[in-house]
Amino acid sequence: MNILLLVSAFNGLSQRAWCMLRARGHEVTVELAPAYDSPDALTAMIHAAAPDLILCPFLKHRVPAQVWQKWPTVIIHPGPVGDRGPSSLDYAIMDRERQWGVTALSAVEEMDAGPVWASRIFPMPDEPVAKAELYNGPVADAALSCIAEVVDKAADPQYQPMSQETMSRPVASASTRPQLRRADRVFEWTRSAAEIVRRVHAADSAPGVRSEIEGTTVQVYDAAVGEPRTHSATPGTIVGRSGDAIAVAAGDADVWIGQVKRPLDAHGNGIKLPAGYVFGDDVIPELEPPAELRETVYDRDGDVGILTLRAYNGAMSTRACHRMKTALDEALADDTRVLVVRGTERFFSNGIHLNVIAAAPDPALEAWENINAINALCKALVSCTDKLTIAGFTANAGAGGVMFGLSCDVVVVRDGVVLNPYYDMGLYGSELHTYTLPRRVGHATAARLLTEKLPVDATEAAAIGLADAVGPREPESFASWLTGMAQSYADPHWHGQALDAKLKVLSGTHPPAYYEAAELSEMAKDFFDDRSGFAAARSGFVHKMAPAETPPRLARHRWNFANG
Known part of the structure; x- marks a missing residue:
């Protein structure tokens, strides 16, 4: 089947759909709706694609009538049957829904009102969860x-989707609700910490919640409930910090905030940043943050050490890399046989922190320091010769974040995770990828991955040698499976063989510093000379600018259109 993905962004869900459909033998092409300034222009390009089916796994834009009237067009809505509106997940979190769902429905004139092709219901997490985590997980x-069912049904020319009016409503509260506005999300710091965190969760990672911290107006993100109040601080004042997260006094407990954004102004604000970058390095007490916001956690299970790294949205700033390097050095110094380096179920890594770079007084210098800081992590892993290292890709990863994981001896991926093992943004790339990527997949496949710039799902990663194994999708099951695998490598017999093999590989190559020096010589030109448009690409990413066009590598039908 010829399938067009019509999306607002080629995000994690769109990439999972793209990978799954291609693996099933379908021809899949993509169009980014924001790249078109008129319905007629979009319709003309869809004519060129000549799809049998249009799927919209992530679409914030309205589908033109001339499109859905001509081609079967199915919207994937993040709500159960009967739910309508653009703030479905926000309401589900704020209203403490016990269960929620996803509905695949035909595009019609009224938003989310079309007949249903497929639907699924899932229980909401017991613990409060941020919107992005809910979206990238159960949703x-x-x-x-739902998409798999839709494609199967679309192959039957006799199939007709069901009217919503004839269907049962498994979630009784499902209804048509307006978009949540800024005023609907606002809170006072005198309220309970749990209520404040729930409101922030419902707006994370966008649009955030506007508030005031010590007289500074900011959007807040990435929140967690801290310790009950034992101080007399005025609600809304900073009472502690850990790394770049800050603790703010609330009504009954502290609220930890990981990310904030000043409103856009003439001074270039309006960039989401780790809270410590906005509120400075004033001397305030160092406190232990709640588990959800701990940047590094090290656990030991016999001869296995497990280092969990947390990088919000996968971005690793210079300062975060330095703190992670300290934790990594301590973990490597422990007398274990195996070290697992893993992310959280929401984040792994996407490499350097573009927002922090963009906000720096000298972005080129900050980028240079950032790439050197993340390279230090990679070198520590590649150069380790007394223990086996395992990378656990718990969540999606891209660019330098993928290469950081490849610095380990063994690479495993949680099912459903998508990797983007290439560099974009006008960067050559570093993180020792010229050593680690060819070592895993060979020079020809490495060159293909870096030039085609296409996503790779867990199954394909294992098939091409990018990963050694694929673990369960459910996070707790994956954690248990990962620990079991690490324990098997810690067996003295297998551990000795693995170390011998590792030393043999290292002895047959140039030292890691050789590859780093060559890569950094290229990166210097990208950072300081801006030879490939890094500054403009970075600005577009940071400020969420609409794409000017769909990248040709995704829009496979473009060649037919260009050739008439």
């Missing part, structure tokens, strides 16, 4: 299941 899993 995305349900959406993939």
Whole structure:
């Protein structure tokens, strides 16, 4: 089947759908709706694609009538049957729904009112969860299941989707609700910490919640409930910090905030940043943050050490890399046989922190320091010769974040994770990728991955040698499976063989510093000379600028259109 993905962005869900459909033998092409300034222009390009089916796994834009009237067009809505509106997940979190769902429905004139092709219901997490985590977890899993059913049904020319009016409503509260506005999300710091965090969760990672911290107006993100109040600080004042997260006094407990954004102004604000970058390095007490916001956690299970790294949205700033390097050095110094380096179920890594770079007084210098800081992590892993290292890709990863994981001896991926093992943004790339990527997949496949710039799902990663194994999708099951695998490598017999093999590989290559020096010589030209448009690409990413066009590598039908 010839399938067009019409999306607002080629995000994690869109990439999972793209990978799954291609693996099933379908021809898949992509169009980014924001790249078109008129319905007629978009319709003309869809004519060129000549799709049998249009799927919209992530679409914030309205589908033109001339499109859905001509081609079967299915919207993947993040809500159960009967739910309508653009703030579905926000309401589900704020209203403490016990269960929620995903519905695949035909595009019609009224938003989310079309007949239903497929639907799924899932239980909401017991613990409060941020919107992005909910979206990339249960919502995305349900959406993939719906998409598979839609494609099967679309192959039957006799199939007709069901009217919503004839269907049962498994979630009684599902209804048509307006978009949540800024005023609907606002809170006072005198309220309970749990309520404040729930409101922030419902707006994370966008649009955030506007508030005031010590007289500074900011959007807040990445929140967690801290310790009950034992101080007399005025609500809304900073009472502690850990790394770049800050603790703010609330009504009954502290609220930890990981990310903030000043409103856009003439001074270039309006960039989401780790809170410590906005509120400075004033001397305030160092406190232990709640588990959700701990940047590094090290656990030991016999001969296995497990280092969990947390990087919000996968971005690793210079300062965060330095702190992670300290934790990594301590973990490597422990007398274990195996070290697992893993992310959280929401984040792994996407490499250097473009927002922090863009906000720096000298972005080129900050980028240079950032790439050197993340390279230090990679070199520590590649150069380790007394223990086996395992990378656990718990969540999606891209660019330098993928290469950081490849610095380990063994690479495993959680099912459903998508990797983007290439560099974009006008960067040559570093993180020792010229050593680690060819070592895993060979020079020809490495060159293909870096030039084609296409996503790779867990199954394909294992098939091409980018990963050694694929673990369970459910986060707790993956954690248990990962620990079991690490324990097997810690067996003295297998551990000795693995170390011998590792030393043999290292002895047959140039030292890591050789590859780093060559890569950094290229990166210097990208950072300081801006030879490939890094500054403009970075600005577009940071400020969420609409794409000027769909990248040709995704829009496979463009060649037919260009050739008439």
